[in-house]
Amino acid sequence: MSMIVDEQLATNFYFDKNFNSQAVKLLPGEYYVTDKDIMLVTVLGSCVAACIRDCYSGIGGMNHFMLPDGGGDAGSPLNASARYGTYAMEILINQLLKLGARRSNLEAKVFGGGNVLDGLTVANVGQRNADFVLRFLQTEKIRIVAQDLVDIFPRKVYFFPKNSRVMVKKLRNVRNTTISLRESDYRQRLHRVDSGGDVELFS
Amino acid sequence: MVKTILAVDDSASIRQMVTFTLKGAGYEVIQAVDGQDALDKANYHQVNLVLTDINMPRMDGLKLLELLRKLANYKNIPILILTTESGDEMKAKGRAAGATGWLVKPFDPKRLLEVIGKVIG
Numbered sequence: 001m002s003m004i005v006d007e008q009l010a011t012n013f014y015f016d017k018n019f020n021s022q023a024v025k026l027l028p029g030e031y032y033v034t035d036k037d038i039m040l041v042t043v044l045g046s047c048v049a050a051c052i053r054d055c056y057s058g059i060g061g062m063n064h065f066m067l068p069d070g071g072g073d074a075g076s077p078l079n080a081s082a083r084y085g086t087y088a089m090e091i092l093i094n095q096l097l098k099l100g101a102r103r104s105n106l107e108a109k110v111f112g113g114g115n116v117l118d119g120l121t122v123a124n125v126g127q128r129n130a131d132f133v134l135r136f137l138q139t140e141k142i143r144i145v146a147q148d149l150v151d152i153f154p155r156k157v158y159f160f161p162k163n164s165r166v167m168v169k170k171l172r173n174v175r176n177t178t179i180s181l182r183e184s185d186y187r188q189r190l191h192r193v194d195s196g197g198d199v200e201l202f203s
Numbered sequence: 204m205v206k207t208i209l210a211v212d213d214s215a216s217i218r219q220m221v222t223f224t225l226k227g228a229g230y231e232v233i234q235a236v237d238g239q240d241a242l243d244k245a246n247y248h249q250v251n252l253v254l255t256d257i258n259m260p261r262m263d264g265l266k267l268l269e270l271l272r273k274l275a276n277y278k279n280i281p282i283l284i285l286t287t288e289s290g291d292e293m294k295a296k297g298r299a300a301g302a303t304g305w306l307v308k309p310f311d312p313k314r315l316l317e318v319i320g321k322v323i324g
Contacts, residue, residue, distance in 0.1 A: 077223050078312050086216045087309035091287055093214070094258040103213060103260050139215045196314055197307025198289060201321065202298045 007031055007063065007091045016041070019158070026064045028186035031088075033061030033095040037162040043171070044112035044155045045179045046126035047186070048133045051109040051159040051166060052092060052142065054101035060161025063092040064112075066129050066183070068190035084190070085132045093140075108137050109146040109166050111157045116180065126150055154179050206323055207231040207248065211241040211255035211267065212285070217308075221254065221285070224312040225319075238262025242270055249276060252323050257286040257293070265300055272301040281322040285310055 010030040016023040019039055024032045026042040026049070034040070040062040042049050053060030065088040067081040076082075097103060113130030130149040137144055148155065148168050158167040171179075208230050210221045222232045233248055235241035237259040245253070253271065257264035264284060271277040281303040288294075289307045297305055303322055306315065 077220055083220065083309045083311075086214070086220065087287065090214055090217065090308065094287055097258055097260065136216055139219070141215070196309050196311030199304070199306050199314055199318055200294065201304040201318065203303060 007065070007088050010040075021160075026062055028064055028066070028182055029189070031061060031063035031092045031095065033059070033092065033099055034161060035059045035099050037160075040159045040161065042157050043179055044114065044157060045116040045183045046112070046114055046129060047183055048110060048112040048129040048149070049157055049159075050089065050092065050133055050137070051111070051157070051161070052096060052106055053161045053164060054096065054105040055107045055164070056105050057101060058162045058164075059096055059099045059101040060159070060164075061092050061096050062157075062159050062161075063088055066125065066187060066190070067132055068187075081128075082132065083196075085129075086136060089133070089136050089140075107143045107145045107164075109159070109164075110134065110137070110144060111148050111155055111166075111168060113149045114151050114153055114155065116152060116154050205229065205231050206251040207233060208319070209233045209235060209241060209245060209248070209250040209253045209255075211235040211238065211253065211259070211264065213237050213256065213259040217256070217285075220312075221310070221315075224315060228316050228319075230319075238264060238267035238270075241267050245271060245274070245277060251280065252319060253277075253280060253282040254285055254319075255282065257284060257288050257297075265296055268297065268300045268302055283318065283322070285315070 008030050010024050010026045010032040012025040021039045023039040042064045047066040049064045051062045067085045110133050113126040115126040154171040156169040212218050218234050225232045235244050239262040255264040283304045284297050284302050285306045287308045294305050
């Protein structure tokens with residue numbers, strides 16, 4: 001079976017009057033990389049976002065993802081959840097390298113993983129996402145220069161790759177269900193990801 | 204006799220997962236962190252199969268493929284690509300350069316072993 005949920009390039013561009021900046025808004029399952037002086041924005045519940053940049057060139061990007069549930073032995077390095085998370089991170093890093101970033105120059109700021117979704121069957125979804133992203137970056141030897149993870153509030157993250165600045169607003173009074181509905185929808189789509197990508201033999 | 208696979212990826216996480224999968228199935232694994240490292244190791248060790256990523260620093264997987272196919276002892280060795288790249292254009296380049304097969308990440312351990320079994324079984 002083919003992969004049902006691919007990580008998608010974010011396409012929601014706008015001009016942010018408050019920051020007087022071109023901006024790209026990322027939804028769950030999306031990523032964006034740039035060498036331009038623009039702002040990347042996302043709102044996180046239990047999902048995590050890695051903001052990764054080349055600390056010399058300023059080429060940077062962000063993703064927004066969560067791990068799907070289990071998929072076999074949760075403790076195994078091969079469980080479907082870890083393989084999907086690794087894939088989501090690799091997509092972002094590969095796109096940065098394609099733009100000219102150097103792997104050895106990469107540094108990361110990571111956010112999200114709040115335990116904010118109601119009605120989840122798996123406990124501590126946010127914690128699990130946060131643990132994964134920290135472990136992945138440690139394995140890849142990508143320096144973590146800032147983090148704001150777990151807790152119980154959604155966050156709005158503004159990332160300026162060119163100068164590394166990040167602003168995080170904790171959303172203590174969320175009046176609608178948009179964040180949890182978007183994440184629940186994404187999570188449902190991830191439920192159907194139980195296999196790898198396409199395979200083709202040429203000979 | 205135990206078969207040896209050269210596993211090439213710049214991501215330590217992927218190298219760990221691939222190595223865990225292959226060793227669990229009884230293969231010997233030599234790891235390389237990019238195309239240049241793989242080429243050096245391929246010159247030093249004779250392996251039964253090469254499994255390589257595409258996007259890597261120093262030397263990418265397509266260049267590695269091209270250079271390996273010029274070596275007499277790697278002309279007929281299966282070379283599988285394991286990559287996030289799923290576009291037809293990139294696949295066509297891989298095929299033209301002599302790839303044996305193309306697997307798109309995230310990889311499924313069972314299917315990876317099935318494919319490897321098919322080509323070096």
